[in-house]
Amino acid sequence: DQQVKQNSPSLSVQEGRISILNCDYTNSMFDYFLWYKKYPAEGPTFLISISSIKDKNEDGRFTVFLNKSAKHLSLHIVPSQPGDSAVYFCAASEKYGQNFVFGPGTRLSVLP
């Protein structure tokens, strides 16, 4: 059973609008969460992270929200740009610096 779920395999958004990518987890011991972005023929690259002591972390156009009680996090991209089109992976770990569990990914397409 997957411990990290991304229930939307794909998402299409118009350029300039908000993209919201969702991630749910089942392991209540997870306390550190990351988002990675992956372009075709490249490895995933780190985007943004959040620890369980926070409920929000913002970096430019990217904001991650964490709802621990619901075991849910989301990535908001505002405004969305065509260059944001990629596969986004959510990942979680139980302890800082320990192993990460990845979700299956969501393919975001930002339409011009």
Added chain:
Amino acid sequence: DADVTQTPRNRITKTGKRIMLECSQTKGHDRMYWYRQDPGLGLRLIYYSFDVKDINKGEISDGYSVSRQAQAKFSLSLESAIPNQTALYFCATSDPGRGGMDTQYFGPGTRLTVL
């Protein structure tokens, strides 16, 4: 130059063959990882190493072995490849740093096809 490199980038082999995938990094990180990516399953951890003398099995280590030849090199071997090992393989490194917040840096991937 890329900080994490993988060779080969693509490989087609036959069932029963021994295959080695290599990973090198110039980031100076102690921690290295091997993942495989399959459609709909995300990245799954095969093996990881927190230093040269430390090797640990991940979620799906059966059928694989690894060697940490040096801090900068971490190789993944398939002793006898089988078709369900056809996947995209990623090497990654990390360094938790003083704050303990870890981020992984991935190589470009190796696409392996086992016929």
